[in-house]
Amino acid sequence: MRKGIFVGFLVLVVPLMVFMACAPEAVVDEDVPLEIQMWIGLGGELGQRIEEMAAEFNAMQDRYIVSVVEQGDYEEAMTSAIAAYRAGNQPHILQVYEVGTGTFMGTRQVIKPVYELMAEAGMPMNPDDYLSQVTAYYSDLEGNMLSFPFNSSTPIFYYNVDAFVEAGLDPDNPPQTWPEVEEAARALVATGNYSAGFTFQWPSWTQMETFSAWHDVPLGTRANGMLGWDTELVFNDDVRVQHLQALVDWQAEGLFQYGGRRGDAGPLFTSGDVPMYIASSAAYAGIARTADFEFSAGFLPYWPNVEGAPQNSIIGGGSLWVMGGHTEPEYEGIAEFFAYLSSPEVQAEWHQFSGYLPITYAAWDLSRDQGFYDRIPIHNTAIEQITLNEPTENSRGLRFGMFPQIRNVILDGMEGALTGEMTPQRALDQAVSRGNELLREFEQTVR
Amino acid sequence: MVGKRVIFKNKGLPYLLMAPEVILVLLFFIFPATQALLQALFREDAFGISRVFVGLDNFRRALRDPLYVRSIQTTILFAISVAGSTMAIALFLSSIANNITKRSIIYKTIIIAPYAVAPLVAGIMWFFLFSPAVGVISYGLRDFGIRWNHTIVPGHAFFLVILAASWQRIAYNFLFYLGGMQSIPDSLVESAAIDGASPVTRFWRIVFPLLSPTTFFLLIMNFIYTFFETFPIIHQLTQGGPSNATATMVYRIYRDGFRGLDFGGSAAQSVILMAFVVTVVALQFRFVERKVVY
Numbered sequence: 001m002r003k004g005i006f007v008g009f010l011v012l013v014v015p016l017m018v019f020m021a022c023a024p025e026a027v028v029d030e031d032v033p034l035e036i037q038m039w040i041g042l043g044g045e046l047g048q049r050i051e052e053m054a055a056e057f058n059a060m061q062d063r064y065i066v067s068v069v070e071q072g073d074y075e076e077a078m079t080s081a082i083a084a085y086r087a088g089n090q091p092h093i094l095q096v097y098e099v100g101t102g103t104f105m106g107t108r109q110v111i112k113p114v115y116e117l118m119a120e121a122g123m124p125m126n127p128d129d130y131l132s133q134v135t136a137y138y139s140d141l142e143g144n145m146l147s148f149p150f151n152s153s154t155p156i157f158y159y160n161v162d163a164f165v166e167a168g169l170d171p172d173n174p175p176q177t178w179p180e181v182e183e184a185a186r187a188l189v190a191t192g193n194y195s196a197g198f199t200f201q202w203p204s205w206t207q208m209e210t211f212s213a214w215h216d217v218p219l220g221t222r223a224n225g226m227l228g229w230d231t232e233l234v235f236n237d238d239v240r241v242q243h244l245q246a247l248v249d250w251q252a253e254g255l256f257q258y259g260g261r262r263g264d265a266g267p268l269f270t271s272g273d274v275p276m277y278i279a280s281s282a283a284y285a286g287i288a289r290t291a292d293f294e295f296s297a298g299f300l301p302y303w304p305n306v307e308g309a310p311q312n313s314i315i316g317g318g319s320l321w322v323m324g325g326h327t328e329p330e331y332e333g334i335a336e337f338f339a340y341l342s343s344p345e346v347q348a349e350w351h352q353f354s355g356y357l358p359i360t361y362a363a364w365d366l367s368r369d370q371g372f373y374d375r376i377p378i379h380n381t382a383i384e385q386i387t388l389n390e391p392t393e394n395s396r397g398l399r400f401g402m403f404p405q406i407r408n409v410i411l412d413g414m415e416g417a418l419t420g421e422m423t424p425q426r427a428l429d430q431a432v433s434r435g436n437e438l439l440r441e442f443e444q445t446v447r
Numbered sequence: 448m449v450g451k452r453v454i455f456k457n458k459g460l461p462y463l464l465m466a467p468e469v470i471l472v473l474l475f476f477i478f479p480a481t482q483a484l485l486q487a488l489f490r491e492d493a494f495g496i497s498r499v500f501v502g503l504d505n506f507r508r509a510l511r512d513p514l515y516v517r518s519i520q521t522t523i524l525f526a527i528s529v530a531g532s533t534m535a536i537a538l539f540l541s542s543i544a545n546n547i548t549k550r551s552i553i554y555k556t557i558i559i560a561p562y563a564v565a566p567l568v569a570g571i572m573w574f575f576l577f578s579p580a581v582g583v584i585s586y587g588l589r590d591f592g593i594r595w596n597h598t599i600v601p602g603h604a605f606f607l608v609i610l611a612a613s614w615q616r617i618a619y620n621f622l623f624y625l626g627g628m629q630s631i632p633d634s635l636v637e638s639a640a641i642d643g644a645s646p647v648t649r650f651w652r653i654v655f656p657l658l659s660p661t662t663f664f665l666l667i668m669n670f671i672y673t674f675f676e677t678f679p680i681i682h683q684l685t686q687g688g689p690s691n692a693t694a695t696m697v698y699r700i701y702r703d704g705f706r707g708l709d710f711g712g713s714a715a716q717s718v719i720l721m722a723f724v725v726t727v728v729a730l731q732f733r734f735v736e737r738k739v740v741y
Contacts, residue, residue: 079705086495103493103708110494195594251599259580260598261688267580405707412514415690418599434514441709444499445492 033065036333037091041077041318042151043070045285046354053350057340064333066093074100074318075404081323085110090323092334095150098137098316099403102225105146106401106446112322112331114338115144121335129360133312133386137397138319141226147319148338151356153282154313154386155206156378157301161294163275167191174298178246181276181301185255188275196257197250198276199265203258204410205316206278207243208235213395214300215239216308220439225399229443233406233435236428239306244417244424251418258418261411280316281382282355297378299385311395312388317356348372357383401442406435480721486714493708505715514691515699515716519723522674522695525609529677530669533613534662537620542650544621545628555625562618566676570683573611577684597685601692604685608693611684612677619672620665627661628654659739667731674724696720 040050047070054066071077074097081094096104104111118125127135127143138147157174164171167187175181185197200206212219217239225231250256257274259265269277270290278300279287287295302309322334340346347363350356352372358364364383367373373380389395400406413431417424455461487505491498509515544554561569576584577597585595597603631654639649655662678697681687687694687702694702697720704713 075706079708082493082708107492107494107496109496195589257579258596258599258689261686264578264580264598267578271580273580402707402709405703405709408702408707411688412690415599415688419601419690419692421601421690441490445490445497 033063034330034333036064036066036330038066038068038093039071039077039081039091040068040095041071041074049353057337066337090325092323092326092330094321094323095318096321097318099407101138102399102401102403104321110324112324113146114148114322117322117331118335121332123335123339131359133391134315134357134359136391137315147321149319149359152315152317153280153356154315154382155210155278155300156281156297156382156385157299158269158277158279158295158297160275161296163188175301177304178301182255189254194273194275196274197255199257199259199268199274200278201263201265203261203414204407208410209398210313213314214302214310215306216311216392216394218394219398220400223393226396229401229446231439233432236432240428241424244414248417248424284355284378297381310388312391313385314395314397315386355379400439402438405438409435483714483717486710487718490711505711508712509716509719517691518694518696518699525695526670526673528609529612529616529673530666533616533620533669534665537617537624541621541624541628544625558621559618561615566615566679567683569611569615570680574684577607599689601689604689604693608681608684611680612673616669616672623661623665627658631657656740663735663739667728670727
């Protein structure tokens with residue numbers, strides 16, 4: 001046994017050490033294309049499509065090779081990249097979900113801002129070309145884009161058209177306000193064929209973050225953290241408490257079914273069991289593939305007693321961050337790749353394939369000219385919803401340090417109320433104070 | 448036990464023979480543990496650029512957090528539930544399997560099989576069986592008037608992780624109990640039978656006491672299992688939710704450290720967990736081992 005370990009040590013570790021000692025230093029060679037590593041947090045068809053886009057770019061020129069590595073989900077990709085950064089071998093490009101924005105902005109030395117990258121490569125970006133509701137989330141106060149918005153989506157209100165007809169509801173006029181959703185849910189449940197009226201995915205994103213922007217109320221002070229790290233969370237006011245209380249009541253009445261913290265609620269809608277569903281606009285393709293009923297989508301519902309609602313919805317999804325510590329020629333290659341990604345044709349194709357929002361006006365126009373929105377009007381619904389009004393301080397975006405943890409705190413609060421452990425007011429009060437502790441901690445590490 | 452001294456002529460040889468073990472312990476236990484201890488004293492940003500010494504602040508923060516205290520309670524309740532249910536069921540199954548003479552290998556194989564399933568795969572399997580959206584069992588339960596939804600009902604979630612963890616663990620317990628029973632001399636049981644003891648009496652008065660070393664060993668192993676190795680199951684089934692009902696100590700370490708990127712806080716929690724486990728095992732040796740007859 002002991003001998004086995006010793007032999008194993010000799011067999012495994014010694015050659016490894018020899019191998020590591022012999023590994024050659026990277027040599028820069030003009031004729032060999034430079035490799036650009038891109039880590040993504042999307043899998044399946046979307047991940048494959050990104051690999052195809054990189055392959056197309058590689059075929060277009062011979063100086064750079066973009067290699068795409070799937071790193072699990074967004075959180076895993078971000079954690080791996082951070083670990084890689086600490087070890088000094090970070091990727092060139094990293095896809096980060098919107099919640100990670102604050103983490104990267106808080107430590108500016110680890111990133112290469114995209115506007116700087118493009119300007120240095122002689123390909124400056126014109127912010128007017130981009131949908132401001134998309135880019136604002138990833139820009140600094142001067143409107144400079146710090147990361148490249150790649151796949152953004154916004155929650156919309158899906159509904160089962162067949163179920164609406166069956167329950168005697170007008171399928172061309174989906175409910176617009178929460179009281180109307182309640183009525184529709186009651187009528188749908190009354191048919192006896194549905195286990196609940198509505199459900200939603202990503203509760204914090206759809207029912208707290210987007211909900212707040214849509215009702216023009218702040219999630220945190222200082223323009224939701226955009227103006228400084230000394231922001232404080234304030235989502236325990238009447239508007240949010242009223243909504244959470246309504247969800248608790250509707251759950252008790254059987255009108256609403258909770259479907260988990262992430263995207264797990266999807267099958268409830270696609271199996272035809274729950275006929276109304278608030279989910280990402282990028283969920284369209286998946287729903288269309290699995291649902292055997294007709295469905296449509298409308299704007300998110302709002303509370304008519306809240307002044308300023310509906311405002312505009314905010315985005316979620318991923319953006320591409322360029323990591324620091326790489327060489328000048330590599331950055332030039334990244335800039336070329338980004339220029340390729342934001343060309344109207346590539347953008348429009350990606351938008352139409354994935355259901356993510358177009359990031360440039362040119363790609364939006366091109367898709368319209370190609371008749372895309374006549375075929376699938378749902379995608380236009382999403383764009384109209386984020387551009388419904390000029391964004392206010394409350395609806396531009398969110399920038400909190402430790403946001404991944406704050407999101408968990410928000411979910412703890414919502415679940416605390418929905419499990420009946422505490423009142424919505426107490427649940428949100430507690431979430432606000434726990435979240436603020438995290439913000440203060442982050443402020444300390446930023447200084 | 449009589450001591451036996453081996454005397455080496457060569458003074459260097461014993462150290463050389465010890466070396467692999469010592470190196471392994473140093474490399475895979477002492478070194479990471481020291482790192483965790485050190486990291487627990489600092490607060491740093493995700494990328495490790497700014498690093499501030501904060502003393503015991505990370506520990507204070509964890510122990511003051513009511514949710515962390517709750518995760519300790521959850522862990523204890525979880526460990527007792529899993530250890531209790533698996534040991535009871537495994538004892539029952541092995542006492543039956545021990546009496547089967549024909550084709551016992553088939554029954555044994557079936558009972559042991561779950562142990563060969565990777566915890567993550569087991570988690571996925573239970574997830575699909577009980578998923579409120581597509582689960583076969585959750586649909587079946589509707590006929591009994593139970594609206595199964597472990598995403599929002601804490602009791603459902605807690606029951607589900609206990610079920611999944613125990614299901615896997617029964618095989619391990621079964622193996623040891625069966626081995627223990629087979630090593631009990633038949634003569635003891637037979638002489639009790641001749642004296643007129645019923646099968647139940649024979650079990651409780653002879654077999655069970657003789658199994659006490661096995662029971663004690665399994666108790667400790669099951670506790671350690673629930674403390675550490677149930678992580679994939681919880682991750683797959685509930686992610687600690689709803690409302691932290693299934694967030695055990697080890698799951699919180701993962702969530703705060705690897706998802707939340709709070710390395711200092713997470714390291715402090717892992718030091719607390721280490722101390723906690725050492726205490727629990729020490730208490731078991733102190734108070735439970737007394738009742739064990741070797």
